[in-house]
Amino acid sequence: MSSPPASPAAAQPILPDDVLEDIFLRLDGAADLARLYAACSNFRRVISGPRFLRRFRFLHPPPVLGFLDFFRRNSGNGVFRPAQPPHRSAKGALALAQAADFNFSFLPDPGSWRVRDARDGRVLVSRGTSMTACTAEVGVGFTAEKLVVCDPLHRRFVQIPSIPSDLAVSAGYCGTEEFRPFFDPIRQDEEESSVRVICIVQSKSKVGTFVYSSVTGNWRYATSLDIEAYEWLRLPKLMRRHYAHSCFYWADFYWKQMLVLDTQRWNFLSSTYHLKSRGNTKPLWTSRHL
Structure with missing residues (x-):
């Protein structure tokens, strides 16, 4: 007696990409995502999309391996403080400390740079003095302080242009007393490769903000505050x-x-x-x- 014919396999439901993204975002970490990536071509297409990767990295940030201590006096370029056992990132932190160049010897004229900020594997350094006069000549920076964004692990760097003096003069800043640059963190909907730097510029009468974006390659004047009434500033x-x-x-x-x-x-x-x-x-x- 012959066996009954096998029933055809049920068709697998086809889920839209946005539904797959929402499912994949609920994974515990990168290891689970890698297994899904290897499972089928449809999953690979969704996972490799820039939009999904931005969302996943925002929800699953990389582990903290340490921090760059540059507030102490006489610390030079800053001292990297790696995570210590029993922290789960201790092994990776040790590997980073051995592989990265926190002396910034890959920069021009090493030893002359001052660490201003560090975030997400990038370091903002400067050299020169901000106590310079400015003119309204287009294309001339109102400060002699040079800014560089560098990657100590891969030994790469990008120089940021000076704030144009015509922009500074139009905003009422010339011969500033303070020049404090730092990173503005990248948001979820922005590319990881983009960089945004904020400069707080202080004169005798007010504090102002200039913002640089790697997307436009330009500085813009953002806002200011009159500080004459605030002695604590x-x-x-x-x-x-x-x-x-x-x-x-x-x-x-x-x-x-x-x-x-x-x-x-x-x-x-x-x-x-x-x-x-x-x-x-x-x-x-x-x-x-x-």
């Missing part, structure tokens, strides 16, 4: 910079004041805060706009 070197939720914060513990730069709206806010204590817990900060 006269000593900017004593204020550390912090970042959270697309905002930068500078706190002055003596005056109990805080300066906030909102990079979504590109405006400054000045606020005061109060320290509250609940028993032995850490102090809580509350703020109000002035």
Whole structure:
């Protein structure tokens, strides 16, 4: 007696790419994603898409391997502090410390550079002095300070053009007292290769913000704050910079004041805060706009 014919295999449902992306974004990490990538060509096409990769990397950031300590005096170019055991990234941190060049010997005239900021494997360095006069001549930077974005692991660097003096003069900045550059973190919808640098420029009467984007290759003037009424802003070197939720914060513990730069709206806010204590817990900060 012959066996009954086998029933045809059920057709596999075809899911739209956006549904597949949402499923893949819920994976635990890169290892699971690699296994899916090898499973079939349709998965490979979705996973290799720039949009999906940006979203996945935003939700699954690489492990922290350490930090570059450049706030200490006499630290030179900065000291890399790798993660230590039992931290899960200790092995990778040791490998990075051995492979990367945190002395920046691959830069022109090594030893003359000052670390200004570090984020996501990139380091912003500068050299020269910002205490220079400026003219309205187009194409001439109003500061002699050179800025370079470098990658210590792959020993690559890109020089950022100076802020054009005509832009600085039109914004009312010339002969500035302070010039503080730092990275503006890349957002989820932006390419990982893009770079954005913010420069806080301070004169005797106001604080201004200039923004450089690698997408346009140009600087633009963003916003300013009149500081004549705020005595606590006269000593900017004593204020550390912090970042959270697309905002930068500078706190002055003596005056109990805080300066906030909102990079979504590109405006400054000045606020005061109060320290509250609940028993032995850490102090809580509350703020109000002035």
